[in-house]
Amino acid sequence: MRLDLLIRISAKIFIPFIMVFAFYVQFHGDYGPGGGFQAGVIFAASIILYTIIFGSKKAQKDFPAIVFHSMIPIGVIIFSGTGLLSVFNGYNFLDYDALSHYPKHGQHIGIIAIEIGVFVTVIGAMVSIFYAFVSRGSK
Amino acid sequence: MTEHLPAIQVMIPIVGSLLIMLIRNNTLNWLIGVLSCLSVVFCSITLYSKVAISGAISYAMGGWEPPVGIEYRIDELNALFIVMISLASCIIILYAKNSLNNEIRANKISVFYSMYLLCLAGLIGILSTGDAFNAFVFLEISSLATYIMISIGQDKRALVAAYQYLIMGTIGATLYVIGVGLIFVITGSLNLVDIASRINDIELMRPLYASLAFITVGIALKIALFPLHAWLPNAYAYSPSVGTAFLASTATKVAIYLLLKYLYLVFGYNIIYSNPLFMIVIIALSLAAMFGASIIAIFQSNIKKLFAYSSVAQIGYITLGLGIANYNGLIGSTVHIINHSIIKAAIFLAIGCVVYKTKETSIKKLAGLGRTMPLIATCLTISSISLIGVPGTVGFISKWYLVLGAIEQGWWLVVISLAISSLLALIYVGRVIELIWFHEPEKNIIVIKEKLPKEMVIITIILTLATIYFGIDIRLTADLAKVAVENVLLAGDIL
Numbered sequence: 001m002r003l004d005l006l007i008r009i010s011a012k013i014f015i016p017f018i019m020v021f022a023f024y025v026q027f028h029g030d031y032g033p034g035g036g037f038q039a040g041v042i043f044a045a046s047i048i049l050y051t052i053i054f055g056s057k058k059a060q061k062d063f064p065a066i067v068f069h070s071m072i073p074i075g076v077i078i079f080s081g082t083g084l085l086s087v088f089n090g091y092n093f094l095d096y097d098a099l100s101h102y103p104k105h106g107q108h109i110g111i112i113a114i115e116i117g118v119f120v121t122v123i124g125a126m127v128s129i130f131y132a133f134v135s136r137g138s139k
Numbered sequence: 140m141t142e143h144l145p146a147i148q149v150m151i152p153i154v155g156s157l158l159i160m161l162i163r164n165n166t167l168n169w170l171i172g173v174l175s176c177l178s179v180v181f182c183s184i185t186l187y188s189k190v191a192i193s194g195a196i197s198y199a200m201g202g203w204e205p206p207v208g209i210e211y212r213i214d215e216l217n218a219l220f221i222v223m224i225s226l227a228s229c230i231i232i233l234y235a236k237n238s239l240n241n242e243i244r245a246n247k248i249s250v251f252y253s254m255y256l257l258c259l260a261g262l263i264g265i266l267s268t269g270d271a272f273n274a275f276v277f278l279e280i281s282s283l284a285t286y287i288m289i290s291i292g293q294d295k296r297a298l299v300a301a302y303q304y305l306i307m308g309t310i311g312a313t314l315y316v317i318g319v320g321l322i323f324v325i326t327g328s329l330n331l332v333d334i335a336s337r338i339n340d341i342e343l344m345r346p347l348y349a350s351l352a353f354i355t356v357g358i359a360l361k362i363a364l365f366p367l368h369a370w371l372p373n374a375y376a377y378s379p380s381v382g383t384a385f386l387a388s389t390a391t392k393v394a395i396y397l398l399l400k401y402l403y404l405v406f407g408y409n410i411i412y413s414n415p416l417f418m419i420v421i422i423a424l425s426l427a428a429m430f431g432a433s434i435i436a437i438f439q440s441n442i443k444k445l446f447a448y449s450s451v452a453q454i455g456y457i458t459l460g461l462g463i464a465n466y467n468g469l470i471g472s473t474v475h476i477i478n479h480s481i482i483k484a485a486i487f488l489a490i491g492c493v494v495y496k497t498k499e500t501s502i503k504k505l506a507g508l509g510r511t512m513p514l515i516a517t518c519l520t521i522s523s524i525s526l527i528g529v530p531g532t533v534g535f536i537s538k539w540y541l542v543l544g545a546i547e548q549g550w551w552l553v554v555i556s557l558a559i560s561s562l563l564a565l566i567y568v569g570r571v572i573e574l575i576w577f578h579e580p581e582k583n584i585i586v587i588k589e590k591l592p593k594e595m596v597i598i599t600i601i602l603t604l605a606t607i608y609f610g611i612d613i614r615l616t617a618d619l620a621k622v623a624v625e626n627v628l629l630a631g632d633i634l
Contacts, residue, residue: 073157080150080157093146095202 011053018046026119030108036115040122047123048130056134065135068127075121082113141185145198145211148182148221149264151175156256163249169236172252176229179259183225187218191622197269205269206330212269216473216623220396221266223477227388227484228259230598235381237592238491242379247291254291255385258284262393271319271329271405274397275312278361282308285390289378300373307370311360318353321346335405347410351417354401361394364458365428368451375447376500380491383443387450387483392476395457399472402461403628422462426556428455433563437570442493442502445567446486449526452560453479459553460541468544469628473620474613475537478525481609482533485522485602489515492595498586505571507580514596516575518603523568525606528561532610536617 022043029035051059083094091098096110155175159168190196195214199205213221232255239248261281268274286308290301323329325346326337341347356367363371371391375383402411411417429452436448457479460472490500492515497504508516525532538557545553609616 070161073160077154077157080154083146084150084154087143087146092199092202093143093150094200097202 007053011049015046015050018049019043022046026115027112029115030111036118037122039115040119041126043119044123044126044130047127051130051134056131060131060135063127065128065131068124068131071120071124072128075117075119075124078117078120079114080117082110082117086110141189142196142198144182144186144189145196145213145267146200148179148186148225149260149267151178151182152256152260152263156253156260159249159253159256165240165245165248166236168249168252169232172232172235172256173229175256176225176232176259179225179263180222180229183218183221183263186213187215187222190215190218194626206328206333209273210269210330210332211267212332213267214623214627215619216399216627217266217396219473219619219623220392220476221263223480224259224262224266224389224393227480228255228385230602231381231385231388231484231488234384234488234491234595234598237595238381238495239379241495241587242381243291243293251288251291251379251382254284254287255382257281258288258385258390262389265393265397269331271322271331271334272316273329275316275319278312278315278394278397281390281393282312282361285374285386288382288386289374292377292379292382294377296373297377300370300377304370304374307360307367311357311367313357314353314360315357318350318355318357321350321353325350331400331405335407338406339409344413347406348414351401351406351410355398355421358394358398358401359424362391362398362454362458363451365424365431365451365455368428368432368454371451372444372447375450375487376441376443380443380487380494383447384484384487384491387447387487388480391450391454392480395454395461395472395476398458399461399628403469418462418464421458422553425455425459425462426553428452429459429556429560430563433560433567436567437563439567440502441500442490442505442571443487443500445502445571446483446490449564449567450479450483452564453483453526455560456537456541456557459557460544463541463544463548463550463553465544465547466624466629467540467547469624470617470620471537471540471544473624474540474617477616477620478533478537478606478609481602481605482522482525485599485606486519486526488595488599488602489519489522492591492599493519495591495595496585496587499584502571502574504581504584506574506578507584508574509576511580511585512591515591515599518599520572520575521603522606523571525610527564527568530610531607533606533616535610536613540617 022039025034025042026036026039047063086095086098087093089098096107097103098106099109100106152175155171158171162168190213195212197205198211200209200211239251243251258281261277261284264277265274265281268277286301286305289304290298322334325341325343326334328334328337360367375387378386432448432451432455436445436452439445439448457472457475460468460475493508493512494500496512525534528534528538538561542554542557545557
């Protein structure tokens with residue numbers, strides 16, 4: 001199947017910007033609207049766009065499904081690891097005060113750490129679901 | 140570290156299940172599962188002894204003090220159930236390895252272990268949390284894990300069963316959240332202790348009743364209280380044997396605890412008795428479960444379905460104790476949660492052994508099991524007998540307290556119903572026992588020729604002996620339940 005030039009080029013232009021916007025939403029999350037979930041969905045959308053344009057075979061070669069499958073538990077491990085880190089420092093579970101000398105910095109670091117966990121899990125889950133649908137019947 | 144145990148005992152199985160998803164090596168994953176379950180058992184027993192000495196423990200998640208933050212609250216009652224759940228899951232996962240290898244596809248085994256631990260984490264979370272919405276989150280975690288565990292079953296109908304449970308479970312969870320939302324609007328709090336202290340000052344009764352109704356019906360769907368039990372028989376029948384044993388001995392029990400908590404600790408006597416119709420409905424449904432489900436069980440042709448319907452009937456006994464609502468009735472309920480969990484684990488693990496050898500769950504194929512597999516047949520017989528409530532078995536202890544409670548209330552009709560429904564249990568159990576011992580075995584019934592794995596036999600025997608042991612020595616079941624009921628449920632309207 002020949003790919004439409006217009007679609008292909010515009011997708012190639014858009015995809016990096018979508019990814020950067022995902023990171024903007026991710027790191028802006030503790031000051032304004034946004035956060036790990038939204039960022040994860042936007043990032044996953046870029047990969048889904050890539051799959052739609054270039055086909056599921058090429059997409060799964062460039063972004064293997066196993067990566068996304070393992071991203072789901074890894075994100076939750078980051079989240080729960082942050083919580084357990086507080087416990088090991090003698091604070092309550094998920095008490096971010098434990099993460100720095102100054103409680104306020106600790107809260108900041110803690111929020112970013114768990115939001116990264118959410119980000120990773122959401123990308124993994126969204127793309128895994130999409131891959132599961134598009135590769136149905138092809139095996 | 141011991142002050143962090145409430146959080147850690149939920150985190151251990153979660154981390155275990157994540158590691159299993161990453162590693163995907165079946166033997167290693169089984170080991171991770173066993174280790175996580177063992178450490179949860181250790182944590183829960185330590186926590187129980189701590190609670191028994193110093194009273195209820197409150198743990199503030201993230202350092203946010205209750206009622207603002209999420210509180211984990213461990214008292215004698217839920218600490219007891221956490222010990223029960225963790226022990227049950229530990230015993231069942233020790234049994235699981237060969238049974239799963241035999242029953243489900245090799246590439247699904249890791250997923251099963253992972254979901255098993257995730258479900259365990261969710262159940263312990265429901266038990267230990269003191270926050271209404273957090274309980275919903277854990278309810279969803281455990282339910283989602285359960286749907287996957289059911290759908291892994293070999294039979295094609297497992298998918299339909301899982302889907303059926305998915306729909307029913309989601310409706311139940313939705314109703315529960317609507318109820319919690321109403322409570323939040325009325326009281327302005329999600330912390331259960333805080334709600335309990337504010338709820339008696341509420342003057343607007345209608346939304347309060349509405350939330351009571353929503354929460355009760357929502358949880359009743361999870362409990363599989365008759366007539367909302369439609370999902371349960373299929374879910375039990377088509378999931379892998381290990382999954383069935385796990386679900387039967389833990390999942391519904393935890394939902395019953397949640398109902399117990401809402402009725403007696405959150406809403407309190409004043410509200411649930413301000414309208415006498417409410418308790419009458421609960422008692423009527425319990426009696427309907429005891430009779431209806433037992434009668435349906437008599438006509439089942441699938442052994443797992445038979446005992447699944449018997450589970451629905453036994454759940455009726457437990458909710459009947461809630462309805463009786465005096466000292467002995469509540470002890471009866473609490474003890475029956477524990478005892479029924481032991482019995483059903485024993486029965487379904489024994490059935491798991493049969494399935495391992497014969498690959499059949501049809502009741503007719505059980506004929507002559509006493510000759511082909513005498514040890515397992517004996518275990519199945521003894522644990523089924525304790526389901527009826529024969530003296531000297533665990534079933535008798537719980538029914539004894541229920542009967543005492545009903546007599547104290549002067550409800551002779553309920554006492555008679557308890558006796559009659561035990562007779563119904565005798566019929567469906569008798570049908571199984573008659574087939575096992577007094578019929579000729581069919582030819583070529585044993586598909587797998589090699590011997591049963593040792594650990595499967597040993598664990599089935601241990602659980603069967605437990606159904607007798609706890610029927611004689613009640614220090615670990617009824618006495619602890621008494622302490623829990625005295626200190627928690629009857630400690631007044633407020634926690």
